[in-house]
Amino acid sequence: MLRIIDYGSGNLRSVQKAFERHGVTAEITSDPNCVAESDRLVLPGVGAFSDAMAALRERGLIEPIQRHVVADRPFLGICMGLQLLFETGWEGGQHDGLGVFAGAVSRFDCSDDLKVPHMGWNQVKWREGSHLSQVVGRNAQQPEFFYFVHSYCVQPSDSSIVAAETDYGGMFCSAVSRGRLLATQFHPEKSQSVGMRLLKYFIEHV
Amino acid sequence: MLAKRIIPCLDVEKGRVVKGTKFLELVDAGDPVAVAARYESEGADELVFLDITASHEGRAIMLDMVRRVAETVFMPFTVGGGIRTLDDAVELIHAGAEKVSINSSAVKTPELVTEVANRLGSCATVVNIDPKRVVKDGKEVWEVFVNGGRVPTGIEAVDWARRVEQLGAGEIVLTCMDRDGTRDGYDLEITAAVSRAVGIPVVASGGAGKPEHLADAIEYGAADAVLAAGIFHFGACTISDVKKLLASRGIPVRPVGGHV
Numbered sequence: 001m002l003r004i005i006d007y008g009s010g011n012l013r014s015v016q017k018a019f020e021r022h023g024v025t026a027e028i029t030s031d032p033n034c035v036a037e038s039d040r041l042v043l044p045g046v047g048a049f050s051d052a053m054a055a056l057r058e059r060g061l062i063e064p065i066q067r068h069v070v071a072d073r074p075f076l077g078i079c080m081g082l083q084l085l086f087e088t089g090w091e092g093g094q095h096d097g098l099g100v101f102a103g104a105v106s107r108f109d110c111s112d113d114l115k116v117p118h119m120g121w122n123q124v125k126w127r128e129g130s131h132l133s134q135v136v137g138r139n140a141q142q143p144e145f146f147y148f149v150h151s152y153c154v155q156p157s158d159s160s161i162v163a164a165e166t167d168y169g170g171m172f173c174s175a176v177s178r179g180r181l182l183a184t185q186f187h188p189e190k191s192q193s194v195g196m197r198l199l200k201y202f203i204e205h206v
Numbered sequence: 207m208l209a210k211r212i213i214p215c216l217d218v219e220k221g222r223v224v225k226g227t228k229f230l231e232l233v234d235a236g237d238p239v240a241v242a243a244r245y246e247s248e249g250a251d252e253l254v255f256l257d258i259t260a261s262h263e264g265r266a267i268m269l270d271m272v273r274r275v276a277e278t279v280f281m282p283f284t285v286g287g288g289i290r291t292l293d294d295a296v297e298l299i300h301a302g303a304e305k306v307s308i309n310s311s312a313v314k315t316p317e318l319v320t321e322v323a324n325r326l327g328s329c330a331t332v333v334n335i336d337p338k339r340v341v342k343d344g345k346e347v348w349e350v351f352v353n354g355g356r357v358p359t360g361i362e363a364v365d366w367a368r369r370v371e372q373l374g375a376g377e378i379v380l381t382c383m384d385r386d387g388t389r390d391g392y393d394l395e396i397t398a399a400v401s402r403a404v405g406i407p408v409v410a411s412g413g414a415g416k417p418e419h420l421a422d423a424i425e426y427g428a429a430d431a432v433l434a435a436g437i438f439h440f441g442a443c444t445i446s447d448v449k450k451l452l453a454s455r456g457i458p459v460r461p462v463g464g465h466v
Contacts, residue, residue: 047327121209121460145460149329
């Protein structure tokens with residue numbers, strides 16, 4: 001069963017319906033037992049880092065998520081669901097994340113006229129030779145546009161997990177992957193056909 | 207490179223799109239779901255629904271419309287009009303809107319912007335600012351108006367833009383009232399002044415009559431996105447026409463053809 005983790009961070013229907021479009025039933029749950037028993041997990045989310053961690057903790061979801069990831073079962077993180085995987089978040093002070101990956105989540109540098117939030121459609125350049133570059137980014141010369149809306153971005157200590165980068169006042173990490181974990185800063189469920197292709201890839205190949 | 211967004215704006219009254227007559231082939235051109243799907247397939251980067259229903263009973267109808275649109279499209283959309291309380295905003299986001307836009311209530315109760323931003327995130331919190339050029343003591347002032355441009359506030363637009371950013375807004379939609387509905391082009395001077403005064407994205411609105419106007423708003427008005435209504439609804443041009451022109455002027459756009 002594919003499950004979408006609900007920790008009170010807003011509307012999850014857009015994620016659910018995107019999977020339905022591919023004929024996959026996705027259950028929305030906040031029950032730690034259900035999360036622990038899932039074949040595939042999706043961690044979505046918007047809002048503030050510390051609020052999200054507090055909400056996961058309150059619902060007893062931290063441990064089942066960590067176990068799922070450590071066991072290398074299929075996992076998809078979206079937006080906040082990518083950021084939470086890191087050790088430290090710097091949104092409104094220093095906060096512990098899920099600690100799956102070493103590194104921090106920091107605000108975009110607002111100098112040189114950069115507008116923050118980074119909001120809208122931007123190009124995602126997949127790492128050369130990655131499966132995703134073949135499935136999603138079919139033309140390396142013209143990387144596909146995905147929908148972003150965020151003020152913070154991840155800075156992995158281990159560059160080998162960086163699956164994609166995007167240019168916004170300099171390159172930042174817009175997706176990570178390791179084993180059967182994939183997490184994106186952009187929203188595939190709001191990125192029309194290219195987003196649908198990515199979700200299809202997650203369902204069929206991860 | 208972040209693409210400049212092209213955003214059609216749809217006025218909605220009692221759950222029906224009004225003033226949208228272009229899509230003659232649609233069985234029901236007033237159906238927000240059909241119109242949203244159509245704009246998605248044409249390459250719109252986002253959509254804005256503006257609820258112009260005057261009565262409070264309209265809220266339930268609006269929520270139902272938001273749910274139905276969210277069910278159909280795979281793109282982000284903003285809903286504005288008549289948001290007076292935090293609950294109004296939360297309901298719309300829970301129904302499937304990506305962002306909510308607050309206009310008159312932001313002036314009357316500025317703390318509402320902060321409440322919404324704290325609860326739903328700055329990224330989901332948009333403030334509409336409607337300035338008009340007025341002369342006070344022989345000097346031109348860009349004064350913010352509310353209630354559809356009818357009520358002056360005494361607030362200066364650039365100051366107000368900085369203030370709403372501090373309050374927690376993540377985006378500003380700037381509708382210059384002197385140009386709204388004229389098709390003479392956006393007010394580039396006010397747009398550039400506001401956009402350069404804040405660190406959040408500014409969406410230019412009011413006055414689009416041809417594709418060149420949208421390009422000008424980005425190039426000379428420093429807009430991060432452009433919103434237009436009539437130019438798209440009445441068939442003066444397509445989103446594709448606009449994007450082709452923008453691209454020819456070196457402005458980054460998302461190519462059309464990404465619909466589901």
